[in-house]
Amino acid sequence: METDMSFLSKTSSSSSSDDDIELRRGPWTNEEDNLLVHYITNHGEGRWNMLAKHAGLKRTGKSCRLRWLNYLKPDVKRGNLTPQEQLMILELHSKLGNRWSKIAQYLPGRTDNEIKNYWRTRVQKQARNLKIDANSAAFQEMIHCLWIPRLLQKIQSSSSVMPSIQSPQSTPQGFNIEKNSTNTSRSSSCSSSHSSNIYNSTNIMSECPKIPPRDIGDSDLNSFVKAHFPVDDNSYDVDNYGQLATGNYYNDVMDYDQMSGDQNKLTGDVLSDSFWSNMDEFFYQKQDMSHCR
């Protein structure tokens, strides 16, 4: 990924000697990464503008901070989002909106930028394909009444081989999403009195009582999948964006992809194009049913 660095002529209009340096921009080199990691290891984070100077980096403090937080920090998890993480994002976005950093707090090792990119490139894209607003009630209903139950089903069906779901490292007060949570505040149109336990599929499914059970039940889900995704049962589940980061410092974080062959299916993006490809038809078929209301 390394290319010739483009150079940004100095941003300061001043001609004072100290600030009169050429600032680098574009992709970071290994040397720059090493400098930044080494400096932070010895001196800690913070004071990014000073840090950039003292570390000998011809970067803005902002750029250094972004590189560290989104890429170099040891606990940054890389690789595909697991179904659990996708579920968390969908659920949390319905509660928090575009507050990416807040959402990221519940996904240890995931950055707000990564989550934002996921939302914009995956979820919003599908909304565009369906020609509906990603923030519309209709799309929210689809997420809560179709995709989340499906994600939960995928998770449950493989729970015997999946590691336990990570809890948020530090759950903000007043926003309990842990198991057995009794938090009932959510604005989804699916229900006004359901639990926010996002791991409990029965709760989620019961939130949409007007959806015919056949739409999300085990057997009929399979037939639905077969009807709408004729390739094979897992075709909708095969991820095609899994470009694992390469050549990076902290790339040894466990990725569920690598656990077993079956696990490859679990890590697939349930919101991948193939999954959604026939959903517009399905969506419009269901629109007049006024479910979840």
Place this chain on the structure above:
DNA sequence: AACTCCCCCAACCGCACAGGG
């Protein structure tokens, strides 16, 4: 094999806001 198209994501920019001096 070569070329084009398109998607994804790292990185950027601008702006707003908070907090400390």
Place this chain on the structure above:
DNA sequence: CCCCTGTGCGGTTGGGGGAGT
């Protein structure tokens, strides 16, 4: 109150690489 710095967010960009022809 002003300035500086740090942080967060929305939106955008550009390059790598896969898919399609």
